[in-house]
Amino acid sequence: xxxxxxxxxxxxxxxxxxxxxxxxxxxxxxxxxxxxxxxxxxxxxxxxxxxxxxxxxxxxxxxxxxxxxxxxxxxxxxxxxxxxxxxx
Amino acid sequence: xxxxxxxxxxxxxxxxxxxxxxxxxxxxxxxxxxxxxxxxxxxxxxxxxxxxxxxxxxxxxxxxxxxxxxxxxxxxxxxxxxxxxxxx
Amino acid sequence: xxxxxxxxxxxxxxxxxxxxxxxxxxxxxxxxxxxxxxxxxxxxxxxxxxxxxxxxxxxxxxxxxxxxxxxxxxxxxxxxxxxxxxxx
Amino acid sequence: xxxxxxxxxxxxxxxxxxxxxxxxxxxxxxxxxxxxxxxxxxxxxxxxxxxxxxxxxxxxxxxxxxxxxxxxxxxxxxxxxxxxxxxx
Amino acid sequence: xxxxxxxxxxxxxxxxxxxxxxxxxxxxxxxxxxxxxxxxxxxxxxxxxxxxxxxxxxxxxxxxxxxxxxxxxxxxxxxxxxxxxxxx
Numbered sequence: 001x002x003x004x005x006x007x008x009x010x011x012x013x014x015x016x017x018x019x020x021x022x023x024x025x026x027x028x029x030x031x032x033x034x035x036x037x038x039x040x041x042x043x044x045x046x047x048x049x050x051x052x053x054x055x056x057x058x059x060x061x062x063x064x065x066x067x068x069x070x071x072x073x074x075x076x077x078x079x080x081x082x083x084x085x086x087x088x
Numbered sequence: 089x090x091x092x093x094x095x096x097x098x099x100x101x102x103x104x105x106x107x108x109x110x111x112x113x114x115x116x117x118x119x120x121x122x123x124x125x126x127x128x129x130x131x132x133x134x135x136x137x138x139x140x141x142x143x144x145x146x147x148x149x150x151x152x153x154x155x156x157x158x159x160x161x162x163x164x165x166x167x168x169x170x171x172x173x174x175x176x
Numbered sequence: 177x178x179x180x181x182x183x184x185x186x187x188x189x190x191x192x193x194x195x196x197x198x199x200x201x202x203x204x205x206x207x208x209x210x211x212x213x214x215x216x217x218x219x220x221x222x223x224x225x226x227x228x229x230x231x232x233x234x235x236x237x238x239x240x241x242x243x244x245x246x247x248x249x250x251x252x253x254x255x256x257x258x259x260x261x262x263x264x
Numbered sequence: 265x266x267x268x269x270x271x272x273x274x275x276x277x278x279x280x281x282x283x284x285x286x287x288x289x290x291x292x293x294x295x296x297x298x299x300x301x302x303x304x305x306x307x308x309x310x311x312x313x314x315x316x317x318x319x320x321x322x323x324x325x326x327x328x329x330x331x332x333x334x335x336x337x338x339x340x341x342x343x344x345x346x347x348x349x350x351x352x
Numbered sequence: 353x354x355x356x357x358x359x360x361x362x363x364x365x366x367x368x369x370x371x372x373x374x375x376x377x378x379x380x381x382x383x384x385x386x387x388x389x390x391x392x393x394x395x396x397x398x399x400x401x402x403x404x405x406x407x408x409x410x411x412x413x414x415x416x417x418x419x420x421x422x423x424x425x426x427x428x429x430x431x432x433x434x435x436x437x438x439x440x
Binding site for chain 1: 089090119120125126136147148150169170
Binding site for chain 3: 095096097098099100101102103104106107112114116127128129130131148149152159160161162163164
């Protein structure tokens with residue numbers, strides 16, 4: 001999974017019907033020093049993350065697991081809100 | 089999912105028969121500032137996106153979900169047209 | 177999917193038996209300006225592409241779909257030959 | 265799989281319920297010279313790896329195999345602790 | 353699939369039990385000019401590749417296909433030994 005910060009939200013009226021009602025958050029992947037690393041992604045949110053929070057997200061079909069038996073067409077999903085991480 | 093802009097279209101007469109009838113759009117991934125980031129991809133389109141529109145697409149087998157029970161051999165598919173996104 | 181050009185062929189006598197009889201082509205991914213982008217890959221070919229042709233290929237398990245019910249261990253497969261693409 | 269070193273731990277109280285009880289380790293991918301290569305990831309641990317140890321991890325749904333029949337939403341998992349590797 | 357050269361071996365006593373007995377080789381991805389491209393990976397070997405040999409490997413769950421019905425948690429596997437490739 002990847003450390004990231006929630007930096008925004010995406011509003012999309014026209015979308016696949018299986019995405020209806022899912023929060024579409026913009027997340028910025030981070031390195032271990034909390035610096036941005038790579039480009040932002042759009043992720044669904046299964047844990048109630050808010051803007052500015054540090055999270056980790058999962059990529060691939062696994063992102064849809066929290067919505068089972070629904071199978072929304074997603075490839076990135078927030079699965080945890082980070083209290084803290086420590087390194088060294 | 090990845091933010092992107094529809095920049096063109098791919099025409100292919102000879103292709104896997106399960107791709108017949110599917111729009112093959114050229115999409116340019118974007119960063120949060122709407123600047124190009126990385127190289128363009130060919131994506132199928134399940135939501136009727138037009139050239140110049142801002143969209144988000146999903147990667148992997150999930151791209152074929154909107155066509156179920158058909159299983160076209162695709163790995164990128166537009167699943168939403170972005171009204172706007174906000175950051176900060 | 178990714179735009180690419182067929183630049184060569186790979187000959188391998190010793191290989192997984194499920195690859196027997198499949199063409200193994202070397203493809204160079206391209207950006208929208210037909211310039212090389214990233215390193216070449218080995219892809220199977222389900223559409224009869226020849227050297228020098230512009231194609232698009234799919235990544236992941238989807239690359240094995242055209243061979244169903246066989247399941248060759250492949251992760252990249254050419255699924256279309258490009259007539260042309262246009263951008264702008 | 266990717267060579268890596270365990271460099272820390274992630275603490276997350278609010279997370280997908282299927283992650284409960286799983287160790288969430290921060291791993292730094294390495295090149296063959298044991299130098300960091302790319303950004304750290306959060307990986308689950310199926311083999312009891314400790315901080316500072318050299319490991320290899322698997323990406324994708326395969327990371328959840330050790331937990332079967334549970335299917336935690338993970339995309340990176342440590343599956344081996346490296347005694348040593350040799351090159352040349 | 354990716355062209356690579358077998359550059360070493362990884363020894364791991366403590367590992368997922370489904371990896372027992374599988375050769376864990378260190379492979380260096382190559383570009384078409386046989387120059388290293390990107391960082392080495394740990395791959396299982398289904399075709400008896402030896403150190404120094406040129407091979408191609410598959411990524412993702414496909415890497416476990418040669419071991420079916422066993423499902424080792426692997427994401428990279430050598431599926432062919434290259435006799436030669438030609439470009440141009």
